[in-house]
Amino acid sequence: MKKVEFDIPVITNHPITPSIKEGAMAHVRPFVAKQGHQEALGFPGELVDDWHDKAIEKMRELLGKYRSLQVFMDSCVKCGACTDKCHYFLGTSDPKNMPVARQDLMRKVYRRYFTFAGKYFPKLVGAVDLTKEVLEDWYSYYHQCSECRRCSVYCPYGIDTAEVTMAGREILASVGVGQKYSNEIIGKVYKIGNNLGLPEKALANTLEDLEEEVKDDIDVDVRFPLDVKGADVLLVTPSADFFAEPHVDGLIGYAKVFHQAGVSWTLSSHASEAANFGLFIGSQDNMQKVAMRVREAALELGVKRIIVGECGHAWRVAYSYWNTLIGPFDFLDPKYPVPQHICESTYDLIQQGALKFNKEENDDKIVTFHDSCNVSRASRMGNMPGGQFVIPREIIKAACNHFVDMREDTIKEGTFCCGGGGGLLTDDLVELRVKGASPRVQALHEVIEQHGVTHMAAICAICKSQFTKVLPYYDMQMDMIISVHQLVGDALELGVER
Amino acid sequence: MSLEVNGKTYETDEEGYLENLSEWNLDLADAMAKEDGCDLTENHWEVVNFLREYYDEYQIAPAVRVLTKAVGKRLGKDKGNSKYLYELFPYGPAKQACKYAGLPKPTGCV
Numbered sequence: 132m133k134k135v136e137f138d139i140p141v142i143t144n145h146p147i148t149p150s151i152k153e154g155a156m157a158h159v160r161p162f163v164a165k166q167g168h169q170e171a172l173g174f175p176g177e178l179v180d181d182w183h184d185k186a187i188e189k190m191r192e193l194l195g196k197y198r199s200l201q202v203f204m205d206s207c208v209k210c211g212a213c214t215d216k217c218h219y220f221l222g223t224s225d226p227k228n229m230p231v232a233r234q235d236l237m238r239k240v241y242r243r244y245f246t247f248a249g250k251y252f253p254k255l256v257g258a259v260d261l262t263k264e265v266l267e268d269w270y271s272y273y274h275q276c277s278e279c280r281r282c283s284v285y286c287p288y289g290i291d292t293a294e295v296t297m298a299g300r301e302i303l304a305s306v307g308v309g310q311k312y313s314n315e316i317i318g319k320v321y322k323i324g325n326n327l328g329l330p331e332k333a334l335a336n337t338l339e340d341l342e343e344e345v346k347d348d349i350d351v352d353v354r355f356p357l358d359v360k361g362a363d364v365l366l367v368t369p370s371a372d373f374f375a376e377p378h379v380d381g382l383i384g385y386a387k388v389f390h391q392a393g394v395s396w397t398l399s400s401h402a403s404e405a406a407n408f409g410l411f412i413g414s415q416d417n418m419q420k421v422a423m424r425v426r427e428a429a430l431e432l433g434v435k436r437i438i439v440g441e442c443g444h445a446w447r448v449a450y451s452y453w454n455t456l457i458g459p460f461d462f463l464d465p466k467y468p469v470p471q472h473i474c475e476s477t478y479d480l481i482q483q484g485a486l487k488f489n490k491e492e493n494d495d496k497i498v499t500f501h502d503s504c505n506v507s508r509a510s511r512m513g514n515m516p517g518g519q520f521v522i523p524r525e526i527i528k529a530a531c532n533h534f535v536d537m538r539e540d541t542i543k544e545g546t547f548c549c550g551g552g553g554g555l556l557t558d559d560l561v562e563l564r565v566k567g568a569s570p571r572v573q574a575l576h577e578v579i580e581q582h583g584v585t586h587m588a589a590i591c592a593i594c595k596s597q598f599t600k601v602l603p604y605y606d607m608q609m610d611m612i613i614s615v616h617q618l619v620g621d622a623l624e625l626g627v628e629r
Numbered sequence: 630m631s632l633e634v635n636g637k638t639y640e641t642d643e644e645g646y647l648e649n650l651s652e653w654n655l656d657l658a659d660a661m662a663k664e665d666g667c668d669l670t671e672n673h674w675e676v677v678n679f680l681r682e683y684y685d686e687y688q689i690a691p692a693v694r695v696l697t698k699a700v701g702k703r704l705g706k707d708k709g710n711s712k713y714l715y716e717l718f719p720y721g722p723a724k725q726a727c728k729y730a731g732l733p734k735p736t737g738c739v
Contacts, residue, residue: 326737
C-alpha cells in the first residue's frame, strides 16, 4: 500500500515525443511467479540449472512452430517507424521501450545462435550470448509491453511486437521465470473457474444481490440466471463484471437488454470467466486449457449461442482462436455469429427495433469512446470491415445524445493501449501503468478541454480497472470511466412494448 | 517478507498480505494499517469485520456492490457507496481492507 514515488508525466495540450532517457525503466520488473504458480501451469518452479541451453532450445522450438517469429527476427530493417508509436516509450522515455529495441533484446540473441554471421562474427552484427543479464533485461522489458500491437500498424513489414513479447515470456516461463500476476490467475481459473477465484456459491449470492439491487432501483424483475440448462444463450464475461465498478454496471446493462428483448440466457459457474491470460504469457497449451471450459459449459448447458461480454483480449481469443482451440462449434445455431460479441447482439436488437431508449437519461454526460487494443487490432464485429469501430459507437449514440471522438490518430486501429493490458494490470507495475496511460490521457485531456467530455466508455475489463486506478494520478475522476452497457442500461426503456 | 507484532513474527507476501490466514488477530491488523500510515477507526473495523465474516462463508472477499450494501446497512445509507469506502481505504476498499482483514488480495482484472 506504500505509495511508489515516481514522476508523473505532465499532460500537455499537444502530443509530445520525449527525448530518450537511457535506463529510465530498468528498475521496473513484476513479481516473479512462485513455485506453486509455475507448476500448476506445467512450468518449472524456479530457474532451472541448465537455463541457458533450455532457453535456446525453447527458442529453436518456437522459431520452428511460429513461422511469423522467424520472419520477425529476420525482417526488421531498423527504419524507425515504430519508435514513437508505443505508449510505454512515450510515457517513460526509456529507449528500450521503443518496439524495435525491445524486439532487439531477443533479435541479438537470435543472431548469435541461429545465423551464420552471428555465430562467427558476433561483434560485426550485434549478436550477443544469452547471459543472466540479458535474461534479466528480457524479464524487465518483456513485461513493459502490453502486446497491444499499435507499433505493428505502422511497421512497413508488419512485424508484430506482441508475438515477440509472447515468445520472450514463454521462454522465460519455460526456464522457471514466470510472472506472478498472470500465472497465479491462470491457476485460479483451473482451480475455481475464474481469475478472481470467485466460487460458485459466492457467484450465486452476488447475482441474487444484483437482482435485488435492480428491483429496488427500477422495480423490474431483471434476472441474472446461473447454470440454467436449455437456455438459448451462454454469456461468458470477465469475472470483474461480477466484482468491480464500473464493470458491474455493464453486467446490469447486458441483463436489462436480454430482459427487454426476451432473450433466454444464462451465465455458467464452470465458465465464469471470459478472460484468457494464456494469451498474455504466449502459451497455447494454457490458452487452450482455459478456453476449453467454455466449450464444456456450452455443451453441458445445451445452449444454442455463445455471447462474450465486454473484455478486450477475451474477444481476440474468442474471435481469432476459439475455433482452432475448442471448435468445431457445429452444435451452435449457425444463424448467429459464432461466437458473438455482446455489442453485436445489442446492435442487432437495436436495428430490429427491439430496444427503445430514453436518451435524456444520459444527458448529464458528454461521452467519448476508448477503443480497446485487442478488439481494434485483432478482431472484428458485424459483417462490415471496421465493424469493431462502428458498432460500439452506434450503440453509444443510440443511448446518448452527446458523443465525441478523441483525436483520429489515437482511436480505432491507431488506438492507444490503456497502459494495463497484456498481463500488466498489477500493483507491482503501477509506475509503468501510470506512465503508459499518459498518451491516452493526453488525447482525453484534449476532448475535455475542447468539448467538455465528462465520461469515457470502454468495452474491456482491463481498461476499466486501469483507468479507475490511474486517472486520479492525472487529477481526473476515477468514475469518468464507464462501461458501454452502463449507458445502454441507464437509458433503456424497460417494460415498454417491443 | 514478514511483520513482527508483540514479539511474534508473521510471514507475508511481497505486498504485505498475510500468508497464513489463521494467524490473524486484532493487533496484527492495527500494525499492518500503521505500516501504511492508516489508523483503524470504528468504521474501518465495521468493514474489516464484514470482510472476515463474508470470507468465512464464501472463501472470497465480497463484490463491491455486496460490500456497499452491507456497509449501508451497518453504518447508514449515506455511507453505502464506494465513494465513502474509498475515503476509508484510499488504495481501494477491496485490496486495502482485505489486507488488514488478513485475507488474500483479490486477483484478476480488478
